[in-house]
Amino acid sequence: MPIFYECQRCTACCRWPGQVRLTEVEVDRIAEYKSLKVNDFVERYTRLRPDRKGLTLIERGDGACIFLEGGDCGIQAVKPKQCREFPNGWNFPGFEAVCRAVAHEVTDEEYARRTGWEAGRQEGGGRGVPG
Ligand code: SF4
Secondary structure: OEEEEOOOOOHHHHHOOOOOOHHHHHHHHHHHHHOOOHHHHHHHEEEEEEOOOOEEEEOOOOOEEOOOOOOEEEOOOHHHHHHHHHHOOOOOHHHHOOOEEEEEEEEHHHHHHHHHHOOOOOOOOOEEEOO
């Protein structure tokens, strides 16, 4: 039976060092949500990734995501896919030590209903993954 991790909105993943990779569509969507021109958004809230293959959100001085506001995501309605899919779509060994998501054993059908994808899918991660 697949395991579905139910996010408790603890924001631990928003505080880890690493990257929040952005697609072009996500850049456009977040800029619109913030009522900014795309160029202004890019200049103010993003930087080039170390691999120079795209943009990532910048961090605050303490390493947390620039959009973390208290105990919530300031762009929750349009947050990047990478954020939405952790920890079911991607994670890393030992993530349970810092993430408070509650693990549920579910049927394949329930897993697909909750995530929108087939059981067993796993992608490479982002925030919390160095570089
Ligand atoms: S965009 Fe939102 S969910 Fe993603 S790391 Fe930043 S604060 Fe967290």
